[in-house]
Amino acid sequence: MTSQVQLEELKLESKPLTPANQPLEKYKVRTENLNAWFGNNHVLKDISIGFLTNDVTAIIGPSGCGKSTLIRCLNRMHELVPGARTKGSVLLDDSDIYGRGVDPVSVRRRVGMVFQKPNPFPTMSVYDNVAAGLKLNGVRNHVVLDKAVQRSLEQAFLWDEVRTDLDTSGSSLSGGQQQRLCIARALAVEPEIILMDEPCSALDPIATAKIEELIASLKEQYTVGIVTHNMQQAARVSDFTAFLYLGQLIEYGETTNLFENPKEQLTERYPTGKFG
């Protein structure tokens, strides 16, 4: 494993909260020396990274580098896996979501998530899928639900396609529509941050283009984090990009800078396909 050797040679130290050393209050969420494990497997090593409010931050890196784990730590989904644990802090609006007495459920309401494979609830209609987060948290008022469903579907660019089929099964939609349905479902609970874990990897190019367009419009209201395998996608949709390798944050900066003049040798080599 030559790349392993290279990494040790780099002697990475704890990096500052790039990009461009913004003042701390501009970060919607940031981690400080975040470590994560699955059992004995140390998958994230001292990550300090911040996502700026109303920007899209992409996380790139080869498979198994800890990209998904990193975003799953930001809404405490990581700990749902048996044997998983974390150390370090994640500050959401400057309060630690791993602090004593913090209810993970309330964190997840503020930090929404969209997964790799579209996963609508198969026993629910399109309407109920979108309303699920509210309904299952006790919202019964139909006016409120109707409004939230319409708003979320509009924000997810799906309203026009499903407005007449709100009663059909969520899983009868096409793959791309299902993924937008999942985005609408996440938006319905009015989170502050939307995290997406390779949202387009199961979709065709046209559906991917729609989701990318959607991401661009979401950042008006939300802070967006997206994990992707696809370098071009990171370049297209994100304002900032972080490059992760073997659980370490190698480089983080403005997307254009990172792709055009990477500071680290590894960052230069990965997108151009020389390793990974």
Next chain:
Amino acid sequence: MNLQFITGLPGVPGETVGGIAPAIQGTLLLIGLTCVIGIPSGVLAGIYLAEFGNNKFGKAIRFLNDVLSEFPSIVVGILISVLLVVATHQYSPVAGAVALSVITLPIVTRTTEESIKTVPNSLRDAAMALGIRRWRTTISVVISTARSGIITGILLSIARISGETAPLILTILGSNFFFSAWNQPIDALPLRIFHDAFQADPFTRQQAWGAALVLIIIVLTLNVGVRLATRGRYSSSRTRL
């Protein structure tokens, strides 16, 4: 077969009148009681094992459950008979239902656990990521997705117990009359078949065949009825990708 057969009391040997109404009533009563005692316990145990049973206690329960499912029904019958019939000196519908519940418990527990385990984790993740609490996720997302498997297990167990004879001989005894009190013997279709099939009188032997047909019709009707009543709106839709 005529109306008298369905609604009448068993006749006197040698005459050609008589019915199996007490047996039909008894079987329905036993199925009903078992649905109240055995099936909820089995479903709850299955949910516990699937969602929270990944520990030593869960393993022990799973092991005991497997052992129980291999118990011959006559052993269950004699056990419950000793505990409830001998202790109270009364044959009773309750003792019969408890014995049948012990037989349904492992079937329902196992099928519930297995069908919940087939629900993909991605659905649990999706629900948890929406800030839905764990118990709510289990009830509204996981169980609702596993519903048809759970119902299949329940129906299987009902089909199984509606034909059980051995434990009933030891717990409800059999009777020629309708249900009268919770501490009196009752009749049931399998007992009626067992009893009638060995009579010398040809009319009574015919009644055993009739009772067998009625038993099959009851099980079939229950099956179809429950399926129709619990059919989810989208249970037949496939996931397209």
